[in-house]
Amino acid sequence: MSKKVTKEQIRAFAQSQGLDLVGFANIERFENAPKRMHPASIFPECKTVIAVTRRILRGNWRGIEEGTYWPTYTYYGYHGLLNSFFIPVGVYETACFIEDHGFEAVPYYPGVPETQPPAEPLRPDGVPAQVHLAIRIAGVAAGVGEMGWSKVFMTKKFGPRQRLAAILTDLEVEPDPLLEPNTLCDRCMACVTGCQADAIPHVKDGKTVKIKIEDKEYEWGDVDMGRCTLGYHGGDTQVSPFLHKTFPGLSFDVRKQHVSEDMAYKMCWPRTFGTWRKTAEDPSGYLVEGHAQIAKWGGGAGAGSYGIGGSRGCMRSCFDRIERCDKCDQTFKGGPFIKRDRWLLPCDVPPNPDLAGKACGVPDDTNPTR
């Protein structure tokens, strides 16, 4: 095959493989990135970072918005298929297309370790393992979109409704133009109001994160990732009817928590994937049966994750609002997304008088706490 390939040919090919938006950043746009997040730490000869997106269907959230059905979001819109199949197939085929033209292409899966444990470099003066890109910033650098106030990645076509991946290549192409900061996000604060976990600071609080790419400064709210994680992954009684079912009498206000993202994962993950003995009180054998069942829908490609909160503020409130303001290219004939009063459960789960304060039913001589 001819060695000549243009970025428009790559973009067209990627879109023919199901990817929606495709942008190109030259490696110089990452000059301010720390080494552990720099594309050249993965591929030192990288000249171009191709950022790609695929939409999250608006309908993926419908069941959660109505408070009736959870699996669609995790299965189609998150780790079940979108992150683990729909996007990677397009990325992989596009990487094959680039390598067919004689350039190395590193398909980059954006599932990241949530922490960066200290590690020694494997090569003298090298970068320690566990490099990962800030995929949303790669999307900004490639001119695909910008960061919204709530730290979501926004595009003109879909608002906040997409997930990203990337391809690193030694092919050199002209980069796409950067978006002017605040082109898409107008600081309306609908995300702040809609986030039941109180994870997104108000613009008046002045808590921001800033980055600079070329001459442009992008800024967004410094999101409380502990509360965000609790809200999203099943640690928030306000948005999990499953916690209400499993833990009658529990009182937990996510808005008052001051925990790190890692601590929040420790609070949510084991409770979702863990098991417990089957008892008359809860014969399921899970810690939280509802969360465990939803997590089964998120197991695609072994990279299983799950969503309970369904991004109430940063996604649903945001795209509902920008669609109402005609600021999103994709429109819907059926009108606004939020059509009814929104549901929210209390932080305090009403106790079950038959269970409150009762012993666990295990004889004293086998109960190690007695």
Ligand code: SF4
């Ligand atoms: S709701 Fe969307 S557009 Fe409005 S401030 Fe939040 S991120 Fe920006």
